[in-house]
Amino acid sequence: MCGIAGWLSYSQNLETQRDTLQRMTDTMALRGPDAGGLWIEGPVGLGHRRLSIIDLEGGRQPMTALHGGPREVAAITYSGEVYNFRELRTELQRLGHQFKTRSDTEVVLRAYVEWGEAFVERLNGMYAFAIWDMRSQELLLIRDRMGVKPLYYFPTADGVVFGSEPKALLANPLVPRKVRADGLREILEMVKTPGHAVFDGMREVMPGEIVRINRQGLGRRHYWKLEAREHEHTLDETIRHTRDLLEDIVDRQIVADVPLCSLLSGGLDSSIITALASKKLLAAGKENIRSFSVDFVDHGSGFTGDAVRGTPDAPFVRDLVEKIRSSHQEIVLDSRELADPALRAQIVRALDLPPAFWGDMWPSLYRLFQEVRKHSTVALSGESADEVFGGYRWFHDPEAIQADTFPWLTSVTGKYFDGKTLFDPGLLAQLDMHSFLRDSYTQAIAEAPVLPGESAVDQRMRQMSYVNLTRFVQTLLDRKDRMSMAVGLEVRVPFCDHRLVEYAFNIPWAMKAFDGREKSILRAATRDLLPESISDRVKSPYPSTQDPAYEQALRDALTAIQADRNAPVTPLLASSRIQQTLAKPLGSVSPMYERMGMELAVGLNTWLNEYDVSLEL
Incomplete structure (x- = not known):
């Protein structure tokens, strides 16, 4: 896993902009702590920071390729795993x-040389990369089907600036640190619009998309989308095929030349992956999987269930x-x-x-990954x-199913x-958040997508699956990518294999929930791997601290903002609402409502300070 950056400017020789390209690349150092490289030829410059996973010596980047002669025909800067x-x-x-390395990077580059743009349809993995074709003088920006790995770009008058994270683009003076109303709306609402970035003029390569830039301009096309298809398997065949897919997926994803582990919560999903990885490694005569879990001081003895976490x-x-x-x-x-x-400042910078x-899930994930990274490079x-197999409560709640909004924004989550x-009601009215x-x-x-002739129930549940797979899951993948890559840890997500996603998306709902439980197919396909307690366990999200000390620290930060006349977030907030929240007894605020409001106000203030953002609403 790595970090990439680059710049295409048809009107100049970017050798004169080497310092800027180096600064852009250096912002990706945490994503790629093992090595760095810069390649410039005429109007294009590619930067790379490497986290070495496969072929530790041979996979250096940016990488170029020959084809049938002495001249190089293409160059790549690549992040991810195929x-x-x-x-x-x-x-x-x-x-x-003929190959010079054992790396998947060289395979990707030579696949492009052989098959052209269509090569991407052959890839199975998580990736984001840029390829410069020296013959056509075109740049391709490509992202994996589910959007596991990020890739941002900023069109310019004569080309494009791009990188794995916005910070790489912001290191180029052409990219302004400006946020307009649309960007602020994306921050304030738990809705991620595909392709949109918060900074003005910046975009994100969409999952399954190719962005092509040449002298005529910029074009975009999807090489993959979720499609509605007839499901032809019986229930027993569906269970067997799901298991076969999972076996193959995990078998592919345990390949690494560095220490590998699993993130184990004790829930159904992580337990399946951990058990399968253990089975595969032992069968190959290798050491058993190393697993890591997270908890909080005094959490085990003092735990009480809430609206979303029962155990x-x-x-x-x-x-x-x-x-x-x-x-x-x-x-x-x-x-x-x-x-x-x-730590909050580190999170914002990541x-x-x-x-x-x-x-608190952001800093707890960050700290968890820091500790895991001391022992493993891949997790x-x-x-x-839950998005693939319908595991969340809102998939099974009539109110959430029928709601005319995103299901995670309904009362099924407790609040x-x-x-x-x-936030100031006048500002919210101006932004017209509704x-x-x-x-x-x-x-x-x-x-x-719609399948002709399917029932109203199946059509509605397909819509539910679609919004979860294209909107909600992106927030989770972004969170995991930023927190893990900020400490140089690669996290692989087997359930995002596009073959599994496509297959499960088209399983009829009655079959997907055949025993009245969430994730019925997944439970049936893997029951032999797991203890009964886990096979039957109800969904419980990533743990959140229940320690009042955390809420008190949030209150202290909010009080400090109130006392600072120059706090940049102050014009956006309603002082009366802050006072009402702070007046409530410690521990009485809702963690998914008032505490979340405190989190956003404090985090936004940190971001505005750290990034010197200009808000133009």
């Missing part, structure tokens, strides 16, 4: 290609570890450290945005199974995600 690179390499060798994780983690005998380590975090202003919603995660509680949310939802539903 899991079928060995099969592609064999096929390319049969076609006459603590630790007992279930122990059940799986006893069954598969993994080498396990529990990482225990101190809640007080999670509210440290210095995100290039305020850590909206999710609250397997159970992320995205819907809302970070706007402390219309923004309505338009975003209408757009998402209009995109959802």
Whole structure:
């Protein structure tokens, strides 16, 4: 896994802009702590920071390729992993290609040289990369089908600036640190509009998209989208095929030349991945999987259930570890450290945005990944199974299913995600947040594919799946990518394999929930791998601290903002709302409502300070 950056300017020789390109590349150092490179030829410059995973010596970038002669024909800067690179390499060798390295980067580059733009349809993996074709003088920006790896770009008058994260683009003087109303709306609402970035003029390459830039301008096309298809398998065949896919996916994703581990919560999803990885590694004569879980000081003894978390994780983690005998380590975090202003600043710098919603999950993930990175470079995660197989409560709640909005914004979560509680009502009216949310939802539903002749129930549940797979999951993947890559850890997400996503998307709802439970197919396909306690466990999200010390630290930060006349977030807030929240007894505020409002206000203030953002509303 790596960080990439680059600049295409047809009106100049970018050798004269080497310092700027180097600054852009250097911003990606945390994503790629092992090595760096810069390649410039005429109007284009490619930068790369490397986290070495496969072929530690040979996979240096940017990388160029020859084809049938002494002249180089293409160059690449590449981030990610292509899991079928060995099969592609064999096929390319049969076609006459000779390889200098064992890396998947060279396979991707030579696949482009051989098959042109269509090569991307052959890739299985998570990736974001740029290819410069010296023959056509064109640049391609390409992102994986599910958007696991990020890629941003900023069109200019004569080309484009791009990078893995906004910070790489902001290091170029052509890219302004400006945010308009649309950008602020994206921050304030838990809705991620595909392709949109918060900074003015900046865009994100959409999942499954190719952006082509040449002297005629910029063009975009999707090489992959979710499609509605007839499901032809019986229930038993569906269960078997799901298992076969999972076996193949995990087999591909445990390949690494560096230490590998799993992130284990004791939930169904992470336990499946951990158990399968353990099975595969032991069958290959290798050491058993190393697993890591997270908890908070005093959380195990003091845990109380809430609207979304019914049980603590630790007992279930122990059940799986006893069954598969993994080498396990529990990482225990101190809640007080999670509210440290210095840590919040690190989170903001990793995100290039305020850590909206999710609250203490940002710093706890960051600290978890820091500890994991001391032992492993690659981690397997159970992320995205709920979106793929219908695991969230809102998939099974009649109110959420029928609601004319995104299901995670309904009351099924106990109190819907809302970070706007402390913001000035006049500002919210000016931004017309209601219309923004309505338009975003209408757009998402209009995109959802339709299968002719399917029932109204199946059509509605397909829409539910679609908005989760194209909107909600992006917020989770972004969070995991930024927090892991900020400490140089690669996190792989087997449930985002596009073959599994396509297959599950088209399983009829009655079959997908055949036993009346969430993720029925997934449970049935993997029951033999797991302890009964985990196979039957109800969905419980990533743990959130219940320590009042964390809330107190938030209150202290908000009080400090109130006392600072120059705090940049102050004009956006309503002082009366702040006073009302602070007047409530400690521990009485809703963690998914008032506490979330405090999180967003404090995080936004940190971001405005750190990034010197100009708000033009």
